[in-house]
Amino acid sequence: MGVGAIGAAIGEGYTAAEANLAISRNTESAGDIFKSMLIGQAIAESASIFALVIAMILLFTKFSATSYVTVCAIFAAGLSMGFGAIGSGIGAGYPAGAACTGMSRQPAMSGKLTTNMLIGSAVCQTPSIFALVVSFILLFTDFSGYPVSPGWAAMLGAGLAIGLGAIGSGIGGGVVAKSSCDGIARQPLTITPVTNVMLLGQAIAQTPAILGLLISFILIYKGFPATDSLAPSMALLGAGICMGVGAIGPGIGEGIASSGGVNAIARNQEVVGVITRSMLVGMAVAESTAIYAMVIALVMIFVA
């Protein structure tokens, strides 16, 4: 919860700062800007509300901790949602801030900017929803039959893989949505290609979080044989850390790449095809490091 609140606070702070700047530039549309700021902040808040729900469950449920694995699963649920909320909180703040700035420049576009902001920040929430799903699975599955020795590491690894993995995609999706709100405010006629490319870019920026989700599910459901030695446990924990941390950079990087693409399209929409192609090639290269991290994680789970 504590960690999860960081993201929402940064995101909402950013939105409010942009809204203030926007109102000072164009006081006549203060009402619209204020409304949009509140909606944007409410969405940025949702990630931390997920974290709050998990924290409440952790506090007020009477867990009959039957084994050490269950204890680790509950701890991992907290880690997953706490870290998982950071990215979405920060990410959802960006489009809201950009929409406020945009409204001060082009008050006539308020409606369309708000729609675009809502789509963009809704997509930003998906990584934190992945984290929420994994948290619920970790909280409410019965792990009592699991062998303790690699089991504890598998649970912690699963929590870290999706929790940390969600940070990058959340921020990345937000950066894209910010550029698209900027672009629409500057050139309202480009709204269709800009929104389309924004959605494409956001979808690809989500892939590192999806790889993290995949590794989490494998760690939770594969079922590892009991062992006396330390090495297999550390391999599973290492796989979780590797995928989780490894997904941060590509998530943010793909977001930046795609925000550059969206910016360029908003300025020159005749060359949408060429720009989209280069953007996709660039994003694919940025994805490669996430794929290395996934390969190492899979090697540690299945080979080591």
Added chain:
Amino acid sequence: MAIEGADVIRAAAFIGAGIAMGFGAIGPGVGEGLVAARACEAIGKNPKEAGLLTRTMLVGQAVAESTGIYSLVIALLLLFVV
């Protein structure tokens, strides 16, 4: 749980491989994104040079990728050699 010296070394190698590859992927991921963003903006300004710009972008990304590949090599060494 009987923990011996060789087991501790293998355990440390596994966790080290995870940390090496995980953190090693952050920088190249962000850096390659920055390269691609600038390339897209440049193509938007000057679409005629799209081929040249894409080529330059790929070379720049390949160099940025190298540190990610170093991490991958180190992680593989820790997994299979140590």
